[in-house]
Amino acid sequence: MLLEIKNLFFSHRPDQPLFQNFNLKIEEGKIIALAGESGCGKSTLLNLIYGLLEWEKGEILFNGKSILGPVKNLVPGEDDMKLVAQNYDLMPYATVSENVGKFISNINLQEKKHKVEELLEVVGLLEFKDTLPKYLSGGQQQRVAIARALSVLPKLLLLDEPFSNLDFSRKIELRERLFKYVREKNISLIISTHEIQEVMPWLDQIIVLEGGRLIQNDNAEETYKTPYNQYVARLFGEVNVFTDEEKVALNVSKNFWYPHEIRITENGRDAEVLESRFAGSHFWNKLSIKGKNLISYTPEKIKGTVKINL
Numbered sequence: 001m002l003l004e005i006k007n008l009f010f011s012h013r014p015d016q017p018l019f020q021n022f023n024l025k026i027e028e029g030k031i032i033a034l035a036g037e038s039g040c041g042k043s044t045l046l047n048l049i050y051g052l053l054e055w056e057k058g059e060i061l062f063n064g065k066s067i068l069g070p071v072k073n074l075v076p077g078e079d080d081m082k083l084v085a086q087n088y089d090l091m092p093y094a095t096v097s098e099n100v101g102k103f104i105s106n107i108n109l110q111e112k113k114h115k116v117e118e119l120l121e122v123v124g125l126l127e128f129k130d131t132l133p134k135y136l137s138g139g140q141q142q143r144v145a146i147a148r149a150l151s152v153l154p155k156l157l158l159l160d161e162p163f164s165n166l167d168f169s170r171k172i173e174l175r176e177r178l179f180k181y182v183r184e185k186n187i188s189l190i191i192s193t194h195e196i197q198e199v200m201p202w203l204d205q206i207i208v209l210e211g212g213r214l215i216q217n218d219n220a221e222e223t224y225k226t227p228y229n230q231y232v233a234r235l236f237g238e239v240n241v242f243t244d245e246e247k248v249a250l251n252v253s254k255n256f257w258y259p260h261e262i263r264i265t266e267n268g269r270d271a272e273v274l275e276s277r278f279a280g281s282h283f284w285n286k287l288s289i290k291g292k293n294l295i296s297y298t299p300e301k302i303k304g305t306v307k308i309n310l
């Protein structure tokens with residue numbers, strides 16, 4: 001087992017317990033998302049795994065070895081583990097290349113230069129190799145920090161919201177190159193995100209936290225198709241939720257329906273179209289069925305009364 005968290009107790013403040021008997025096991029070579037709404041404990045958990053915070057009780061084992069908190073380990077982090085937090089901690093007077101090469105040995109300078117350039121290509125910053133970090137945007141600095149963390153080929157890489165400062169096209173480029181590199185080098189990755197849709201195609205596993213509790217730990221498809229509850233379903237975007245009573249009253253087969261699952265059919269039940277708006281790849285519709293409003297996505301604009309399947 002690459003990482004094992006056993007019976008962990010931690011709170012930032014005594015009156016607000018966060019992790020209460022938290023347990024988690026992570027196998028080697030996986031790409032894992034740590035998901036959940038803002039404040040659920042994602043960053044805190046990554047910091048605990050990296051040994052930046054002192055916990056009250058429990059154990060964190062990395063490669064079978066106990067991680068120590070900052071009191072016992074003054075220089076946090078293990079050789080085989082790297083964290084890219086939301087403060088990127090770059091050397092301000094060193095160029096982008098020098099920052100990325102910080103942990104690479106100077107024995108073979110030609111090899112080092114080559115390695116740094118390879119990493120800058122992964123994060124799409126080759127053209128900025130001689131620039132100082134202060135002339136870079138927040139998103140670019142974040143990418144320098146990712147390249148630097150990759151340079152040591154860690155066994156485990158922890159990325160805290162790595163795409164948070166990137167625009168859409170940069171995000172698409174980076175995520176593809178990053179996940180490919182991580183797979184090629186067999187680096188295990190835990191990536192915290194509240195936009196799970198954006199990384200879903202690359203994930204082996206999704207760990208969902210709610211208020212410091214682990215509420216689901218499955219592969220991406222299972223999590224999407226059988227979310228543990230409404231909170232999990234909502235991580236994937238808009239979702240129609242039927243309470244158990246509504247499920248019975250309206251005779252529907254399940255509690256959660258994503259908008260694309262509510263299809264217009266020739267013979268289904270009547271639904272009144274309240275709104276139908278262009279949303280790019282689809283039309284966004286608000287429907288009403290027996291007084292319950294539903295969101296559905298359709299390829300065409302709809303109006304009046306339609307028939308839907310549920």
Ligand SMILES: Nc1ncnc2c1ncn2[C@@H]1O[C@H](COP(=O)(O)OP(=O)(O)OP(=O)(O)O)[C@@H](O)[C@H]1O
Pocket residue numbers: 012013018036037038039040041042043044045194
């Ligand atoms: N230094 C701190 N002191 C006190 N409370 C804190 C501290 N850092 C975080 N918290 C609290 O702990 C909880 C978990 O915070 P954390 O930053 O781990 O959440 P998160 O899921 O990473 O959120 P986000 O997605 O917004 O980054 C929150 O309620 C937060 O307010």
